[in-house]
Amino acid sequence: MTARMLRLYPGKPEEIALPGTYLAHRLHERGSAAAPFVYASFVGSLDGRIALRDPATGESRLPAGLVSGNDFRLFLELQAQADCLVTHGGYLRDLAAGRLDDVLQVGTQEATRELAQWRADNGLPPQPAVVVASASLEFSMPDSPARHGQRVLIATGGGAPPDRVARWRAAGYEVLIAGTGMSVEGGPLVRELGNMGFRSLYLLTGPRMLDTMVRDRRLSRLYLTTAHRLLGGESFHSMLSGPELGDAGRLRLCALHYDASAPDGTGQFFAHFEPQPA
Ligand SMILES: NC(=O)c1ccc[n+]([C@@H]2O[C@H](COP(=O)([O-])OP(=O)(O)OC[C@H]3O[C@@H](n4cnc5c(N)ncnc54)[C@H](OP(=O)(O)O)[C@@H]3O)[C@@H](O)[C@H]2O)c1
Known part of the structure; x- marks a missing residue:
């Protein structure tokens, strides 16, 4: 049965099909060379946790109570609209340790083939490029991007250790210097x-x-799923690190949906926001 949810804003509340909701945003058509469309997504709890940290080992994990098939479907729709995925060294270390699944390709599972078709129908290359942001440059590259013919770039700061930059370049990767620190x-x-x-x-x-994207006013849109539960936990991550943001942190709600069925029989909001012009 097709999952359904309630659109609460904008307009009068209306029940709509969940699949296709984010594909309809046509994010691949919103950017230009001068101003690429930059979007991020997070899933968090009502008490603002996006991950819990094990106090003993220091390892972080996404709690099961935040995870749902409906949220994952919308995540895949966001991923399908990218011509470039920006990931980071931390994710590749988690991948190598088997702590997270590989989400660097679009439409490679039987259940998601239609998203690969959607890309083809919409003039996007079969797979997005992958950018790995890292200051340490200490990670191992998974083989999945090469198997799927994806362009891979590594981004780091100008202060990155020159020997590590040279090592990645010698291994055939493009290394972008993006920033002075x-x-x-x-x-x-x-x-x-x-x-x-x-x-x-x-x-x-x-x-x-x-x-850094919000501070530099480069974020175009933020997708936020809020699972209707309190997680607690003394050591945790929230979606932002760094000092106070000030006006760069002002956002405006574009849409809000309510899914009463998930995760785990509670409920969740799917919202997206855009920065408020200064
Ligand atoms: N619930 C959610 O929606 C959600 C979303 C995202 C993350 N999470 C979870 O939250 C926890 C913390 O997230 P995180 O691992 O992404 O933490 P993070 O501290 O933001 O990033 C971790 C690593 O990414 C690299 N990195 C990030 N930004 C960078 C930048 N601007 N320049 C250079 N390198 C950069 C660094 O790698 P190097 O050490 O290689 O320099 C850094 O150590 C994790 O458990 C994660 O799985 C949850």
Whole structure:
């Protein structure tokens, strides 16, 4: 049975089909070389947790109570509209350790073939390019991007260790210097990727990348799923790190949907926001 949800805003409340809702946003058509469309998504609890950290080991995990098939479907729809996925060293280390699944390709499972077809029908290449942001440059590259013919770039700051930059270049990877410190900065990264012809950049990253993109006013849209539960936990991540944001953190609600069925029989809001012009 097709999952359904209630659109609460804008307009009068209306029940609609969940699949296709985010594909209808046509994110791949919203950007240009001068201003690529940069979007991020998070799923969090009502008490603002996006991940819990094990106090003993320091390892972080996505609690089962935040996960649902309906949210994952909308995540896949966001991923399908990207011509470039931005991930990071932390994710590749988690992938290598078997802590997270590989989400660097679109439509490779039987259940998601229609998304591969959607890309073809909409003039997108079969797979998005992949950018790995890392300050340490200490991660191992999974083989899935090469198997699927994806262009892979590594982004780092100008202060990155030169021997590690040289090592990745020697291994055949393009290394972008985006920022003057150790970390990748939002402004230079988006400018470089725009110059390379990318128009829709999906941030499969976390609190640090969101911080620099918002601070540099490069984030075009934020998708936020809020699971209707309180998680607690003394050590946790929220969606943002870094000092106070000030006016760059002002957002405006574009749409709000209510899914009463998931996760785990509670409910969740699907919202998306855009930065409020200064
Ligand atoms: N619920 C959700 O929606 C959601 C979404 C995202 C993440 N999470 C979870 O939240 C936890 C924390 O997220 P995270 O791992 O993404 O934390 P993070 O501290 O934002 O990033 C982790 C690593 O990514 C690299 N990185 C990030 N931004 C960078 C930048 N601007 N420049 C250079 N390198 C950068 C660094 O790698 P190097 O050490 O290689 O330099 C950094 O150590 C994780 O457990 C994650 O799985 C949950």
